[in-house]
Amino acid sequence: MIIKPIGTGSALSKRFFNNNYLIEFENYKLLIDAGSSLKYGLQAADVSYGDIDYVFITHFHFDHAGGIEELLTNNYWTFKDGKHSPKLTKFIILEPQVSNYNNLLSPGLSNQNMCYTDYMETIILSNQSTLQISSYEFEFIDTSDLHCLGMQSYGIHIKNRNTGANIIFTSDIQNLEKSSIRERINDYTVAIFQDVSFSYNPVHAFFDDILLYYPKKYYSLLYLMHYGDDIDKFLPIIKNYGMNVVQQKKDLNLL
Numbered sequence: 001m002i003i004k005p006i007g008t009g010s011a012l013s014k015r016f017f018n019n020n021y022l023i024e025f026e027n028y029k030l031l032i033d034a035g036s037s038l039k040y041g042l043q044a045a046d047v048s049y050g051d052i053d054y055v056f057i058t059h060f061h062f063d064h065a066g067g068i069e070e071l072l073t074n075n076y077w078t079f080k081d082g083k084h085s086p087k088l089t090k091f092i093i094l095e096p097q098v099s100n101y102n103n104l105l106s107p108g109l110s111n112q113n114m115c116y117t118d119y120m121e122t123i124i125l126s127n128q129s130t131l132q133i134s135s136y137e138f139e140f141i142d143t144s145d146l147h148c149l150g151m152q153s154y155g156i157h158i159k160n161r162n163t164g165a166n167i168i169f170t171s172d173i174q175n176l177e178k179s180s181i182r183e184r185i186n187d188y189t190v191a192i193f194q195d196v197s198f199s200y201n202p203v204h205a206f207f208d209d210i211l212l213y214y215p216k217k218y219y220s221l222l223y224l225m226h227y228g229d230d231i232d233k234f235l236p237i238i239k240n241y242g243m244n245v246v247q248q249k250k251d252l253n254l255l
């Protein structure tokens with residue numbers, strides 16, 4: 001499985017694109033989050049909208065969901081030999097997220113006798129939080145209220161069903177202590193993708209809290225992401241603790 005960072009920056013970053021990732025495995029490409037800078041991030045990573053098979057949106061901030069409508073419109077209005085041959089991207093949707101999709105996409109796409117769901121293939125997960133796609137299991141971690149109070153949000157735990165190797169993706173989170181992230185780490189965990197802020201931030205994990213939350217033996221598994229434009233000055237301290245920083249154009253071959 002290859003993790004391709006499409007963007008690694010914080011919501012307001014001017015240097016890095018939004019924190020979105022393309023997961024490539026067994027001929028499939030799954031996009032985690034589609035922020036408003038998605039088209040530029042994809043272009044820089046040499047990926048086209050049509051390459052994307054699956055999408056999962058962790059939460060509905062603009063840096064994670066602002067690019068969905070363009071992705072859908074682009075893939076739907078695909079032509080082959082002058083003939084309309086829409087690509088319906090598969091959207092993995094947890095049942096509690098349905099109203100968010102309605103609110104975000106209906107104004108632009110539910111018209112002309114169409115509904116926004118005509119532009120996608122929906123995989124709605126009701127009463128379950130896991131999905132298996134070939135050798136991999138995707139478990140969605142409910143982090144609602146732990147990023148923003150009153151907001152729905154999810155992390156992802158991806159496991160290789162043959163080897164047990166797994167990675168944890170926190171997406172945006174502030175209150176690590178109330179999450180189940182630490183309890184999920186086991187001997188087969190190869191990476192934890194963790195958002196980070198180097199000054200106190202009411203909605204993101206503060207570096208000092210990350211140091212306290214994770215046992216030292218797991219520091220080397222941490223891949224920090226969703227960082228600000230001033231990340232360079234913190235690289236020595238991150239290195240000192242043996243942690244990693246996710247970087248654009250540096251694909252990670254994990255699992």
Ligand SMILES: [Zn+2]
Pocket residue numbers: 010011019061063064172226
């Ligand atoms: Zn964000």
Ligand SMILES: [Zn+2]
Pocket residue numbers: 059061147172
């Ligand atoms: Zn957010």
